[in-house]
Amino acid sequence: MSYLHRHPRLRLAALLSAPLLWLVVAYLGALTVLLVSAFWTVNGFTGGVVREFSLANFRTLLTEEVYRAVTLRSLGVAAAVTAICVVLAVPMAFFMAKVASARSRHWLVIAILTPLWASYLVKAYAWRILLANGGPIDTLLGGPGNGPGYGLFATILVLAYLWLPYMILPIYAGLERLPDSLLEASADLGARAGRTLRAVVLPILIPSIFAGSIFTFSLSLGDYIAVQIVGGKTQLIGNLVYANIGAANNLPFAAAIATIPVVIMVIYLVAVRRSGALEEL
Amino acid sequence: MTDTPTPAIRLTGLRKSFGAVEAVAGVDLEIADGEFFSMLGPSGSGKTTVLRMVAGFELPTAGTVELGGRDVTRLAPFERDVNTVFQDYALFPHLSVLENVEYGLKVRKVGRRERRERAERALASVRLEGFGGRKPSAMSGGQRQRVALARALVNRPKVLLLDEPLGALDRKLREQMQVELEAIQREVGITFVFVTHDQDEALTMSDRVAVFEAGRIAQVGTPEEIYERPATSFVAGFVGTSNVFTGDVAKALLRREGTFSIRPEKLDLAADDDGNGVVAEVVYAGPITRYVVDLDAGARAVVVAQNRHNGTPLVARGHRVLLSWHDDHIVEI
Amino acid sequence: MTDTPTPAIRLTGLRKSFGAVEAVAGVDLEIADGEFFSMLGPSGSGKTTVLRMVAGFELPTAGTVELGGRDVTRLAPFERDVNTVFQDYALFPHLSVLENVEYGLKVRKVGRRERRERAERALASVRLEGFGGRKPSAMSGGQRQRVALARALVNRPKVLLLDEPLGALDRKLREQMQVELEAIQREVGITFVFVTHDQDEALTMSDRVAVFEAGRIAQVGTPEEIYERPATSFVAGFVGTSNVFTGDVAKALLRREGTFSIRPEKLDLAADDDGNGVVAEVVYAGPITRYVVDLDAGARAVVVAQNRHNGTPLVARGHRVLLSWHDDHIVEI
Amino acid sequence: GCGGGGDSGGTGSGPGGMPVPKVDKLTALGAGEGAVNVVSWAGYVEDGSTDKSVDWVTPFEKETGCQVNNKVAATSDEMVTLMKTGDYDVVSASGDASLRLIYGGDVAPVNTDLVANYKDIFDGLKNKTWNSVDGVAYGVPHGRGANLLMYRTDTVKPAPTSWGAVFDPNSPYRGKITAYDSPIYIADAALYLMKTQPDLGIKNPYALDDKQFQASVDLLKEQNKMIGEYWSDYTKEVQAFKSGNSVIGTSWQVIANLTKADKTPVEAILPSEGATGWSDTWMISSKAKHPNCGYLWMNHIVSPKANAQVAEWFGEAPANKLSCGETTDKNHCTTFHAEDESYFDQVWYWTTPLARCVDGRTDVTCKDYSAWTQAWTTIKG
Amino acid sequence: MTLSGPARWALRVFMGVGLTFIYVPLLLVLVNSFNGDRTFAWPPHDLTTRWWAAAWENDGARQALITSVRAGLGATVIALVLGTMVAFAVQRFAFFGRDTVSLLIVLPIALPGIVTGIALDSAWRSVMGDLGIGKGMFSVIVGHATFCVVTVYNNVLARLRRTGTNLEDASADLGASPSQTFRFVTFPLIRSALLAGGLLAFALSFDEIIVTTFTAGPGVTTLPIWIFNNLFRPNQAPIVNVVAAVLIVLSVIPVWLAQRLAGPEAGASRT
């Protein structure tokens, strides 16, 4: 025991080895193999993977207009979903953390957590019904065809719906840590509520918002199921990866497409890490 | 009314309850323009709550708050010409020191140029020139405290509220800041309302002091009034140390009926075999030595004597001594 | 070695670096059995780090720690017969007060019955009978401090380390606890190593004091030695206030070459039109009044006088005064 | 060069130099291994857990002692992926998966002598391009169906008779047209072009050379502008027709039946051009860990009773002639045209497009399935 | 916080609207579980309890629920162990690459599930497959645990930051061995963080389709997979609504329990 006491490095090694083995060897290793396979190709006749370095897949990605379009569309969807979630989550979390009584706060947290347990698919399907031609939303808006129907907008709406709790929770946690005295100081210095929100609350919440956005952004970027349910004929990057993964064994091409969200997310994470967001998740 | 100058702050019948807790139980108070006014009292006695009602963070349950003669009881904080230095400083962590100081001017739409200038000047006045670019997290406790002060002062409020601004500092720094605060107040001439639970601090810094007890003001007066003529035994006990004699002891010692208080430093001590007590303890404390004397009359008294002679005690433990005093120094309470 | 009693603690060449920071830069120290020993010094001077090496929370970079003559430098905390009272008390929030106090006995497998009994007794010794069932969060600051003390004392350690145990208390409570701590130490007779940055506290409570400066000990001695004969200007300035005169001022005033310190309470003040200075400021502070005098010789001096006469100052601001002193009180540093 | 037939036994190479990996078939049936891992379409392997009365697995397990572990795959592509893992013994592969499995060496030839019920299977299903190579059977046919044209009778007037209804750029149903969401749907366009633009020379909608392929893709890109949504699962399509989000598009008989059962006015027809369709085949893995149970399962699932149950539950035409007598709905075989060979003569069953043209052309290279997949991405945009 | 009356009201209304947005679709699921129509035609023209009866008899759903709970528990346990270990390493030690660890830990949750899914799938097949370990429950647990670690890590890390090492020092000081300190002090202190992190990990695993699709072996049908298989079959879809409705109702229990056990912190759980 005192041996370990005298050798903190040994304690550190004992703590880190298993998790790192798991994450580096198992996860990063798998990921690397996948990404390497993006440089392979498939023989059109045998369907076998040709393990030779080739930029063919990436050439296709770069030259075919559709991949750029789908990438931009997916980025747009992810960004829009994130923006909607922020706009909804900040006031809700603010109400929960700073306005609601301690008792109702407890129940509000439960109310936000509960939907996480209702199946993702079931929720997406519920939206399909809501958005159907002549469905509840159409009815609310005055008749069949008045609602948004299925398509890009519906995709954004439903994804925002699905990931909203993942945005509320870190923002709520961030607000709980925000001392009331800062809000009071702002009011004391002459700022009204809106000003305080803009000049004090939001900037301090940036790491929490980024933390939430890691969920909303990445989950949207990778989704291929909700979009099939409510997206009309819309396709996103996830659909492309999924379409190619089994197709004619074209794992290499699927892997090549998969590098797009991977690169986007890694850039995003590295950028966001500087804000301290990774510690707010 | 018309011939006395309007007070900077007037509190009338001020009350505040939190559920069953009556935090402030009826406070009437006038604080003059330019005064350095302290609120002193034990924890939970309602000092902060009064301050928060003045600043506008809490609505009184009853009573009114007037600032410069205007009833502001129901106005929001940003509508009051008052600024606060918070106990935890409440500096905005995402803004630089300069931006913190500029904040109040910015929300009041003071031009960029003027803003910058005034903020720089305010920082200079708290001796923090050149620190404007730092984040608050890169400042020490004492420095942060001064930033908070600058941030409030730059708005040139009529009244500055300070809620135990020195509470978090260590003693050395604290004494230094006391001197600075006083100097600043004298310079800018605005009304300071200063909350503390440190009696020394209150006595040395203030023009007047209010002693709080359980949501009420037990006594208001100059430091001398409070210290030399405490109105109640609570005040006598809370502000400085007191020897309190009552009942038989008082009769035997002072030959008077009632409860009396006398300060340790007003007592004279001399070795005397015919004296009226025995030295039970001698505590050397640097500038002073404290003697605890067991009185023949049946109580203990503490005597404080300045160490004018290299720390060698006047009398040693176990010796008989004569305790004496001026009758003027006996305060009936 | 053999004829002097083994010290409770002996530190030899103790050093500790954190990266580039040398927190403790070579400390040699012996603390006798049963001593009330204080470590005094500004923030960051290494007091806590020394204590943590004695307790075993940090491994020294160099040097040894002996407890009762045994080298424990590389032993884990739970292998040392030392207990600590932490600055923030470090009470286990999930355990009741009684369970907190029982903790050390429980991990040493003391039987349930005995454990309970000893814990109850320890609580009684800090005057907390009947509080055993509460959670620490339901106790006031002073009460928590006493729980922490009981939790350490119940293990009957050879040495008790106290890291600014009174730092978080307000002044009134703090003074009360100082008295209690001293009484308890006298009663149980174990060695106390007490860290503080409050000079008053160190002076009044300790048998001996070590003054820390930047990871080293600047001076060790009795309170009188430290206060009356400071070894360096740092000690003179840190322990209490000092008037320090040097160069031309010293020559003009004291007619001596060098740097000299004299305590404010050793100075005599009398109104005198032919005097050697002018009163610049008079600060009433309850038991004492502080006078700041602008000396003709070109420096400021602070004079402290006990208020034996109802707070009316000896001299008013602006008057000429004569400052005088005994030459014995001038300390060359 | 491109040869015609190769030799039998799964050895040698296919036409176009495409080698068929040599995999031995089982020669004799041994004792069951106690378990069989199955990849199947939803509804093909029911053990009563979805509906108590729908269970042809439990009797099989009782009888053979082979515990059935079923994995439902959503698409043919997923089936291929799953079979490549080697974790599964048998699969209910559609024609767009079967060749990939054969040429990938993932499945073994089937010794039909060891499958007692094989003899009762409709001849129209045996030894077809999608389930055999060079006369060697690689599977046991399970059932079949056509991709029909379904429409809302209340909105789509006059009733369509041609696939032109979903390809006409001036369709009044623009925005409410639906299509099957899979690369294989390119064949539907090819079929339409085969009939409407004979000069393209399309002989088989699964064998498209560059020009033919491009024409099909272009047609679909035009069609995409009119599509409301693509469908891939049938709840989605039923619901879309019911709500009116879709009013016309490809469908399956079973979907049509369900939609009608929910009182939505729809009709499904086999248009004049004929249609694509599917015929599923049970295949056995070349790496099967439970080959004997696998054979027992293949025999069981095409037995008259079980095949009838599957066909009714899933909604397709059974493979076993004797099953038509076993269905609870006596009209089942009629509804699904089970015995109507002339109906199925118009059906081009899903076949995996290969670089070696499946129509036997040897002078050109055809677009393989991964090209189809990438094109499908482009079509959807 | 001091807000004007109207501002408070605006926030309250916003919260109400937000909750409505969250709950209307869930309510629809509940209503549809009684909708006589198999594809949930709106508005429902007849109400029935037959789906509930059918769901009750549906063995597959029950089996899938059990499978999901087992997979969720397995993934949660692994996440708890690994996440706690990393949190301790990062909080209590300074080491080269410490900053990278947090990046590494969020990566599995931040990368799209389909990427994680196919990467693990192909790696599993080429490595574990060679070792003769096929995909099954274990591979699902591995896949889920990989992206669940982060929830535990973040909760525990935040707790460790807040509690510091003083209490553990105090325990050692009072004579407790490292294992006693862990049992009596550290564990009770991080318990609610573990609970919050574990709960979220379980919820993530419980609802995961994509990664499961690619990592599940034969015979492993988790609830989302079961739902996936059944939702697309009109005969079954209404039963799925029943199952979802039951899940929503049942989920209140663990969430509420965790809140009770862990105090307010669990609620403010860091995702």
Ligand SMILES: Nc1ncnc2c1ncn2[C@@H]1O[C@H](COP(=O)(O)OP(=O)(O)OP(=O)(O)O)[C@@H](O)[C@H]1O
């Ligand atoms: N928001 C609140 N809710 C409930 N009770 C409160 C609230 N604020 C203050 N109190 C109670 O009101 C009383 C007065 O509190 P207040 O903070 O004004 O005391 P204080 O004199 O400032 O004490 P301290 O010296 O400890 O700061 C206390 O009993 C406190 O517990």
Ligand SMILES: Nc1ncnc2c1ncn2[C@@H]1O[C@H](COP(=O)(O)OP(=O)(O)OP(=O)(O)O)[C@@H](O)[C@H]1O
């Ligand atoms: N774990 C550590 N890592 C790095 N530096 C440290 C660490 N602990 C202490 N130090 C540094 O060592 C020096 C001495 O610190 P220490 O805590 O011993 O001072 P102290 O005298 O107890 O001060 P205080 O009165 O503020 O408690 C300081 O500069 C401090 O910043």
Ligand SMILES: NCCCCNCCCN
């Ligand atoms: N990279 C894996 C991400 C897993 C997140 N799954 C969330 C499912 C929400 N229903």
Ligand SMILES: [Mg+2]
């Ligand atoms: Mg207060």
Ligand SMILES: [Mg+2]
């Ligand atoms: Mg310290």
